[in-house]
Amino acid sequence: MKKKTEPAGADFAPARPRTSAPRAPDDAGASAESRGERSPVRVRAAAPARGAPAETIEPERLQKVLAQLGVGSRREIEEWVVAGRISVNGEPAELGQKIGPGDRVKVNGKLVPLKFATRTPRVLIYHKPEGEIVSREDPDGRPTVFERLPLLRKGRWIAVGRLDFNTSGLLLFTNDGTLANRLMHPRYELEREYAVRLLGELTEEQIESLKTGIQLEDGLARFTTLTDQGGEGINHWYKVTLSEGRNREVRRMFEAVGLTVSRLMRVRYGPVTLSSRLKRGMWMEMPEEDVCELAGLPRPQRQVSARTAEKARQVRVHRTTPR
Template sequence: MKARPIRPIKKKDSPSGSADASSMSTSVSAPVTHKLHKLLAQAGLGSRREMEELIAAGGATINGKVAGIGDRAGPDDIVRVGKRTIHFKSDDRLPRVVLYHKPEGEIVSHDDPEGRPSVFDKLPQLRSSKWISIGRLDYNTSGLLIFTTDGELANRLMHPRFEVEREYAVRIMGRLTPEVATLLTTGIELEDGLAKFDHLSDQGGEGSNHWYRVILKEGRNREVRRMFETVGMTVSRLMRVRFGPINLPPRLKRGKWMELDETETRRLLALVP
């Protein structure tokens, strides 16, 4: 990933003049405030949606008063979630970002009634925040997962309006005809709406197994599998190889994680919408 060089913003010179102090404005600008759910997400407590649900349930206070949806807070406000006081990070403090190579047989959830292994068990422990998964992969899908402590970054990469690309390697039983390939790239109707691949390419194969590369700009539940099932094809293996500007590093083995350093994190922040 290449990021544009970061250059300091030049400050404009104050206009020259001979006005004395009595003619100058003495007004003080109001402190900058932000919506509470956004601040809590940036603090690493969860996604924006999770923070909205927390606020709606009365789980946050501003200066001792129960906060509501749409409330704003600034640097002079005391924000608490439960008994915990939330300290908001400054603009120059970078979020943490971890890449994880998920194997098949793990869930992307903190809790599972069936007691199956969770990807969160493999990640480094955090003290004052929690890892937010940028997208999910189902139990039988492997490949790239991205985790961050910044709910705002997660939102920018996941929200459908930003149309961030997800790329997958797909192995199916059989081979697509040109007509079916066209159907998958122009749109097929699923139970939750129209879906299509923005790119589909034949990667070859041996015997009854055939590989394809597909790209789409949303992340609905089991969307890739459901699209192939709709055209009568069974997916025998599915692996995410890219999410937005981040490719699955070839050196990252299954079940292992790596953290982006400061330079890589700044590049990512410069590349996301």
């Protein structure tokens, strides 16, 4: 897979000096040691004294553990449990079942190595172009967003929400099913912001209707904000925000008031904003410190050299060709 990199700043709020280097993608090349660079200082925890009691690890729900490992999303894992595709210690798994380090879990007959230690998820920020689908396979042979992503040694990338075939813009991926659920679940009400180009211009009555609520086939939908961005000729631009992600929701809302969307681009998802340097078809990895804030995890505590800290500030974007 061909790839070019260039420095870019991640538009992630709140901005602050970073003290930890972003984790390199799996296909990023040789390690720092093999390149002759000095590695950051590693701090190891002191070994427990002989005879000290072992740390107790509380059992956790099966779907949570497997989701954290990137096996699938919680919803997918629950469906697999119902379908009998998951076993625990040789017996069919049950919904809500808890497991611990001593349990043997198999998915489709394959043993899953369990990990209960806290780890920082990985998050990719991708600028999706039009003409790609957010699916792993397509019967029509259309290109998918997953063909451009770096390969994972373990687990898989999970798309945070979807963008339809003709929609471009910000798309997040993570290898952690729990984080994916946190970012997508309606109860967290993470705001999505879109730039919309219409064939025509909205009237004041239409704007009020879209902000108050439009009745769609799958329920009431409304924009939290709707601002006029101007335009020329028959094309007019608007910026809209909403706190949910139903299928083709933005397009359907404008169609409901009699206007057609000629271009749609997502520019923000929650606190993550699409960087102007991240061009279409490019991705970059979110720095670990920002991932911890996004996931509600403690910030990593580790010592780093001044050189490593400087490298952390130079977030790199990657351009790839589909595999």
